[in-house]
Amino acid sequence: MAEPTRTDARTAIDYMARDYDSFLASMRALIPDKLPEWSGHAAEADFGNVLLQLFAHMGDMLSYYQDRVANESFLGTAQTRRSVIQHLRLIGYRLASAAPAAAALQLSFPATANGVVTVRRGSAFATKSQKDRPSVRFEYLGPDFDIDCAALPVDAQTGRKIHPAELPVEEGRTIGGEIAGVSDGRPNQRFRLAHAGLILRAQGSAAGVSRDLSLRTDLGGVIQEWTLQEALAFSRAGQADFAIEIDAEDGAEVAFGDGAFGAIPPSGSSIVVDYRVGGGARGNVPAKTIGTIVDAPALALAGAKVTNQTPATGGAERESIAHAVAQAPRVFRSLKRAVTADDYEALALQFKGVGKVRAVAGSWNVVHLFVAPEGGGKVSDVLRANLLAYFEDKRPVSTVIEIEDVDYVKVYVKAEVDIQSYYSQADMKEKIQRQVGSLLAFDAVDFARPMYLSKFYEAIEAIEGVNFVTITEFRRVVPPGREPDPTGVLTFDANEIPKIPDESGDEPYFGGIRLGITGGY
Numbered sequence: 400m401a402e403p404t405r406t407d408a409r410t411a412i413d414y415m416a417r418d419y420d421s422f423l424a425s426m427r428a429l430i431p432d433k434l435p436e437w438s439g440h441a442a443e444a445d446f447g448n449v450l451l452q453l454f455a456h457m458g459d460m461l462s463y464y465q466d467r468v469a470n471e472s473f474l475g476t477a478q479t480r481r482s483v484i485q486h487l488r489l490i491g492y493r494l495a496s497a498a499p500a501a502a503a504l505q506l507s508f509p510a511t512a513n514g515v516v517t518v519r520r521g522s523a524f525a526t527k528s529q530k531d532r533p534s535v536r537f538e539y540l541g542p543d544f545d546i547d548c549a550a551l552p553v554d555a556q557t558g559r560k561i562h563p564a565e566l567p568v569e570e571g572r573t574i575g576g577e578i579a580g581v582s583d584g585r586p587n588q589r590f591r592l593a594h595a596g597l598i599l600r601a602q603g604s605a606a607g608v609s610r611d612l613s614l615r616t617d618l619g620g621v622i623q624e625w626t627l628q629e630a631l632a633f634s635r636a637g638q639a640d641f642a643i644e645i646d647a648e649d650g651a652e653v654a655f656g657d658g659a660f661g662a663i664p665p666s667g668s669s670i671v672v673d674y675r676v677g678g679g680a681r682g683n684v685p686a687k688t689i690g691t692i693v694d695a696p697a698l699a700l701a702g703a704k705v706t707n708q709t710p711a712t713g714g715a716e717r718e719s720i721a722h723a724v725a726q727a728p729r730v731f732r733s734l735k736r737a738v739t740a741d742d743y744e745a746l747a748l749q750f751k752g753v754g755k756v757r758a759v760a761g762s763w764n765v766v767h768l769f770v771a772p773e774g775g776g777k778v779s780d781v782l783r784a785n786l787l788a789y790f791e792d793k794r795p796v797s798t799v800i801e802i803e804d805v806d807y808v809k810v811y812v813k814a815e816v817d818i819q820s821y822y823s824q825a826d827m828k829e830k831i832q833r834q835v836g837s838l839l840a841f842d843a844v845d846f847a848r849p850m851y852l853s854k855f856y857e858a859i860e861a862i863e864g865v866n867f868v869t870i871t872e873f874r875r876v877v878p879p880g881r882e883p884d885p886t887g888v889l890t891f892d893a894n895e896i897p898k899i900p901d902e903s904g905d906e907p908y909f910g911g912i913r914l915g916i917t918g919g920y
Contacts, residue, residue, distance in 0.1 A: 417462040422455035474724060480647035483720050491630065491735075492727040496599045496645055497678025498751035500714030501779035502537060502689060502707045503565035509702045510558055512548035516703070518566065519543045521573055522695035524705055526688045535682055537568040537689055537711075538675075548701065559704070566705070567781050568689075570714060571598055571677030579653055582616070584666030586657030589644075596676040597651040599643060600751055600785060611675050614641055614653060618668035634661035649717065678751075682714030683774050712776035713752040737793045743768060743800075750789050752782055755805070757846040759893055764797050769894040771805040775841045778804055805846075808891060809900040810839060812855060812912040813872030818919040822864035827919060831865075832910025834858045839899045839911040850897060852887040866918065 430440050439445045471482040484494055504524060508516075520543055528534040551560035579590035598611045614625045625639045631654070634640040640661045642654045653672065655664055664670065689707045692699050729745035737743045743758035743766055754773040761767050770778050770786070783802050790800055812835060818827045837843060838850075838858055852873050859868045875889045875897065884890050891897060899911040907913070 417459075417466075419455050419459040422458040423451060426451050426454065474727075477720075477724075480720060483723055484645075484647060487723060487727050490727065490731045492723070492730055493629070494645070494723050495718040495749065495751040496597055496649065497717045498600060498713060498715040498773065499570040499598055499675075499678045500680075500682030500684070500711040501567065501569050501752075501781035502684070502711035503567055503709065503779065504537075504689060504705045505565055505708055506546070506562040506698070507554075507557065507559040507704050508546075508548050508551065508562075510553050510560060512551075512560060512701055514548055514701065516546045516548060516697050516701045517543060518546065518695070518698065521575075522698065523572075523693040524568060524689055524695070525691045525693045526684050527691060534691070535570055535684055535689075536572055536677070536693065537570050537682075538573060539566055539568050539695075541567065565708075567779070569781060570679075570682030570711065571675045573673070573675050575673050577672050577674070579670040579672050582655075582664035582666055582668045582670065584663060586655075586663055588655045588664065590653045590670050592651045592653065592672060592674065594674075594676045595649045595651070596678065597643070597645060597649070598675045598678050599645065599651075600789075612643065613673045615671050616664050616668040617671055618665050623668075628661075631656045631661040636660070637662045678714065679716050680714050680774060682711055683776075684711045686710050710776055712774065712779055713772040713782045715751050715754070715773035718751065735793060737766075737790060737798075738795070740766075743790075746790070746793060747786065750786055753786070754841065755845060755896065757893055761801070764795075765799045765801060766794075768800060768802045769805050769846070770802055771841075771896060775807070775896075775898065778802060803894070806892070806895045807898040808895050809876050810850065810889060810897045810911065811872055811874050811900060811908060812870065813908075813914075814855075814859065814868055814870045814912060815915045815917070816859060816868045817866040817917045819864050819866060820918055820920065822919045824916045824919040827862070827864055828914055828916060830862050831859055831914060832912060834862060835912040836899060836910035839897055841896075841898075844897050846896060847891050847893050849891070850889040864919075872913070 427440065430437055434440075437447060440447060442448070470476040471479060474483065474486040477483050477486060480494070487494065518539065520540060522539040523536055524538075525534040525536045546562055548560060551562060553559070554561050574594055577593055579592060582588060600611060612627060614627070616623045616625065623639060625641050628634060628640045628642055631640055631642050634656055636659050638656075638661055640656065644652050644654055646652075651674075653670065656662055684707075686709050687706050689711070690705060692703065692705060695703075698705075726745065726748055729741070730749050733739075733742040733745050735746065737746055740758040740760065744756050747753050747756040747758070747768060747770065752773055753770055754775070755771040757769045759767045759769065768786075770782075772778060772782060786802055787800060794800060814831075816827070816831060818824065835855060835858060838854060844850075852870060855870060855873070856868060859865060873887070873889070875884070875891075877883060889897070900908045
């Protein structure tokens, strides 16, 4: 607590007294010098004490606001998403919205199906809803195409006709034809979209289009298409451009120009927007869970069935403040141009849905991007195509980008653990598995980062109730021709990431470890 001090026979007020108690103590300490005639200040019920307490409370609040303003004024100390959005806008960096997961659906038809079925853009599918987990909606976003069921062979195992090509779908819901408002002809108009959670992935600025959002104006049946830009600073006078701004609550606004930088929508014209909402890690559903046809009448009438043979991947929550603060300077230094390996990695990590990436130079004009989607897994065709389009105006003209899957390497750990007698073996087993699993979790590992045996000893021995631990197995899957690792350390190549082995087999490695526990009860 700060207290007043005396310097050269004068009282020095400590202006570092910033909380209620310090303010109150400082003011009470000044009473003998400033108000010696106040003799009743020791009485708690004295009205003067009430005033002192009110002033201390007011000073406490003002100090809080001063600290808050000071903190929010700098990117490194800002705590609110709103402040970070405003800071990063100064360098042309926009916090990414949530990214949708992508999946591939296998289509099958009854053996008696012989007609032509048209799969249309916007066809919707979903997982089954459960008591504690609502269904997740997926949509097909490609062009319409026909399936000639008569030409499909019958699968001997299932007795159904299986379409040879899988159907790419993305999580989310399409909002079509929403009228955001009517233009009044004034400059710098803004219109708020009715639904929050807009999906807006980073696009190549040269393309000027987004497959997630489109806008048009309708004036008496005259339709004009408008082009999405990252900002209107470089839009010419009368150019039909618009921008999107997303706030801290994930609400989105459509912003138009002032006539000098971007056109003004004609007075009386309706602003019609098509966009998608959704995204997030909830879309990363396991294999064989998407099986409900929600909105695809032609498929339903034909008796079609759908399923995803592999898990959905790439779903990611909106960009966090910590990620943006760390990532924005790297993107700014790259000037949004991919030249060095660090540029490629920084720009790829800005693309929502990419969890980890490593850029490796191939030949003189080839760059290999080893990409791990958010949460792990393989790169979907949708993510691959979107990422290539995103780099189209950022790479040198002669550079070829090849996006490749990460090699996930299983790590096997076996340990004998002795616990104290008054601890439950079942509870301790769960704690140990959770602790070891955190060391092998997707967010805790990275490309070519070695793993040390000592870290596993430290993690297990730090658990309360563990007497001692002996790790008897610590290895990784070694491909043919690779030299074995030194004792106590596992090394990985530039395209390898460690992972928890599958929980299958006679002796599964639950949580990444196979345990033997002694002691306890």
